[in-house]
Amino acid sequence: MWSDNETDLDLLGFDFLVDEMVVALTQPRLLPLTMGVTGGWGSGKSSLLKIVSAELADIPDDETGHFVVVSFSPWQYEGYEDIKAALTEAVLARLQQEVEADGPQAEQVGRLRRMATSLRRPVRRLVGTALPAGAAIAAGAVDPALADAASMIAQGMVGSSESSQDSAGYSSEEEPEPVAAGAFRQQFGELMESLHKVRAVIVMIDDLDRCLPHTVVDTFEAIRLFLNVDKSAFVIAAHAEVVQAAIDQRYPGLRRSGASGLGAEYLEKMLQVEINIPALSAPEAETYMHLLLSELHLPQAKFTAVKEAVDQRRRGSALGVALNVGMAADTLGPDMPPELYRDMIWAAAVAPVLGSGLRGNPRQIKRFLNTLKLRLAGAERRGTTLDAAVLAKLMVLETQYLSDFQRLFDWQSAGPVNDRGNWLFAAEQRVRGIGEAGELEPAANEAPEGPSAAGARDGRRSTTRRPQSREAATAGGLDEEVRIWAEQPHIDAWLRMEPALGRKDLGPYFTFARAKLTLGANTAVLSAHIQELLGRLQSDVASRRRGAVTQVAESVVPADLPTLVDHLLQAVLHDPAGPATDGAAELCERIPAIAPTVCERLKLIPVEILRPKLATLVRRLPKGDPAVMALLDGWESSTSGAFVRTARQARGRR
Template identity: 30%
Template sequence: MIVADNETAVDLLYYEAIARTVVRLVNEKSDEPLSVGVHGDWGAGKSSILMMVENMFSDQDRVLCVRFNGWLFQGFEDAKAVLIEMIVEELRRKRPRSQKVTEQAKKVLKRVDWMKVARRAGAYGLTLATGIPNPETIKDLGTAARSLMGKGAEDVSPETFAGLVESSDEFLREVADDNAPEQMHAFREEFAELLEDAEIDRLIVLVDDLDRCLPNTAIETLEAIRLFLFVPRASFVIAADEGMIEYAVRQHFPDLPISTGPATYARNYLEKLIQVPFRLPSLGYAETRIYVTLLLVLNACGEESDEFQNLTELARELLRRPWKGPGLDRKAVDKALGGVPVAVERAMELAGRIAPILADGARGNPRQIKRFINTMMLRLAIAEERGFDDELNISVLAKVMLAERFAPELYDAMARGSASTGASEELAALETVVSAPSAEDSLPDWPNLEWAKQWAAIDPPLAEHDLRPYVFVTRDRRSVFGSVTSLGELDELVAKLQGTPLQVRQAAAEIARLQSIEAEQVFDALRAKVRDADDLTQEPLGVKGLAEIARQHSFLQQPLLSFVQDLPISKLGPWVVTGWASVFSEPEVASEFSTTLKGWAKQDDNKPLKAAATAAMKLTNKREQT
């Protein structure tokens, strides 16, 4: 029904060419340290390229590929040590019967232990000036004491504990006095010897999802890679979005100047670490058309089908030089497949219609394109389960979804216009103008008009279709279907509730007269508009209206709180912490909001929100005490 949205060795975009180039580069520099960057936005296909590289080396006994996903080790205290330990462990697994490898691995791991202790020495708080441990140090030393003595906590005397602190202080002094550069040099030499003992001609570490990590984890991993930059025969292939890594550098080193010369410090850091960068290009029209066709055929026929296999081979040939044509054509498909199967014909037709807007709207991102196709197929499946799939045309659905995804204000206008009868006179007028430009004087005032004209020109025309089933099946994007079909005279109230605080107060009497169903409809309409606000750092228009409705119709307090909780924390401004005391009058809702406020005060992703929440909690506590 859908195509899995994860890394895959099934190459629909001819990324094999990039993977083979990486492999070729690694082979050419087999005796030298090497770092390669595979850069691209989220969903560009970086993980799939790493998988292809790994597969290309899989049958070479003297090559070891290690896959490291930094995101999976997000919670680990020392990502650097985790990466090195994983590499050493994979070398031991590669040569399980070699005593030389086992012994040399132990030596390398001792160096890693030194790194761990050196890293924590400062955090322990056993300052050489005072010798006073902090609480975490006491906890760690207490654990060590119980382990060494084989006794419970109650048996650790103050004298014994003091002795352990003194001995630990002496050990940490040795760590502090040790020469870090010498330790790093020794690590590189011992690791190079480990590769020699393991008879490994090339170590290739594939680092994935680094751009999903928190800044500290990303920098820890990059610093581990830096250790290997002078180790012969070690290669790192790093898949990451350059922008996210630069952000991590800026967050981790906030005191550095913004720039030096023509480039930023963050950019310089990345360029010194990565010797050879590959930037994945965005998909153009021809590539998008081929990709959509392959996804649709894969969905309809399956990966093992002759139709998909033969079509994929043909697509790969065309993707070698995508600038030479618009993509798959029927003549070439007929020759390659011995005819054009119905599923392939439909896929090619639909791809040709939607590819121009989809390529531009998704900015050539394969994941966004795949998600669009998956969403469309999922909606068709839902319609089938509900029993009205025979009322849906996949081409019409795709066109409606293009508006929903890339021009939501146009989608809203279309939904409102077709709410009563399924037909929209304004949409019919728009399509008439597109087909007969001389009638442009009669064009209604459509939002995003130039985009709307391009969209309306896509076949099939929508004016001849009942759009209600399509709006219904796409309504997860917005609550427009449930609200606009019956709001009618309440539209004016919704407009007032999006106004200034004074306008909202003036509408209070109208809100009080609403029946429950009417209050819920107005609430849904306002909630949809607030959800789509571009900037949440400032209070969006409509929030005061939502608060007033929930204040006067208490059954909407829990839905309002749930809506507030679902807003993205990283994008919220301080406005969200105040003004709810008189709104959340229900005890359970008030208690749940208090818990939410505490959560905002503890998080670290949004510091202004954290400060505002902390201040609000202090003010609340002060009021309760008085």
């Protein structure tokens, strides 16, 4: 298992980013400097900061002194005190360690710390208002012409707050006078100049993208108003788009005509240097997975040897695979553990699809591996043996395309044991271009591997229509629904991955994914005809779905209809963006009596999740039904209201 915490062990090949940051931060002519380290959540920003901090700490002293690194997370202070005071106090507390206890510099640090206490304000008031200084900075950083508007907004806020006690119960007369930003910065600059053994103070600010808008802006204010002096640098690690949105939300009144807001331009002005962490490419993702597995299976000395070999290969070719099973064997020789060999084999198979599907995100890759290891360990405790390669391939589908994973489960668990998986085998052979139709038939005495699939022993039946029979699968083509499923580009790539699954019993593997699956445990009480209709109502093929709607209206007796609708709506709740939602809307259009039940279930689903199906739902749901009208009115009040309103108007014109 692997921790999700930041680390100073570079498994991602960040050395080129580390070098870039260290060079910029150690150039006196660039100081004062505010540097941004930008990237998505889980891209490795925190680890990069930790690695750079360690590099700076290892730089030996020279005649100009050493580097002082301060780590600060505004997120940890949010809700407790003014973030400007917290950041200033963190820097001064660290500098206290750099001065003699009884010297003049210690007195100077103490005076600045006392001044910093006057920055504190009651948090509730801080959240509810925008400080005039913040508005001026935000506007001036982008366009001086906005300064007047900022002043008017700020004055209006100040006027309303000064007329009465604030939300924390303090009147303006009781509060200490705020510190003058210019005076504080001047004295802080004098202190920094007097620290002859300090080359620079470098403040590493992390987790800013987890903070509320007022905290984001106040952090920048603290840097610009109080701490931005010679021999100082600030490194801010954050998701750029999140920070931009926070700034826009903090100052909605400063939008300019035709512009989206201040966020992007404000951030550009505040950051003199920006280091962007790229997503891992497929080869980089494969190397990262192999390094994680090597760290798990190897003793420290041997892992260090493997990592050094990887570093050497990365210097020669940064974009290629720097570690795979062959490269590991070259480094380790006969000491290659069998467990590592087997894990590297399946990791190489899933890495290209996994790396692209998880957008090259190191955190998501690590979580995938942790989940896989947990399931293997859980199966072992229960006396079940799972093939890690099979589990990894199934988890790729589960983590990236859950509705397709659900469909795979439904098809696998339907029908007699000797039919199960034959369609999957045929689909794998088809995409790989292997064999003639007759060669797809397994040997007469060949049965799927392992115990029977999930649900077979207790007689449960799937709510999804079972694909073609063995004879049809081997007659030269695939069932239409299976063919459409298999021809999707992501399914085509998945089917080509090793190992092939068509001849394996996948039931034990689905057992450990059941938290995400709709098992349809009550369908055993349904007749074969109802089960067949349920499967067709969830088909991707529109003609098959609509034919099932007609059959339901003509052949299902009223006593069975509520049960059928209930099972169909279970599928809708599980995958709102899937074809079951189309089937429910089309069935509701044909049988308006079920509209209240359908609308009641749809209310449980966030409208944004339903957005891909909103147009269909608005068009198909019975127009005059009160439950439908109430549902659509509720959707109109949501963030997708404009879309729903347009769809309703378009329907009204028909």
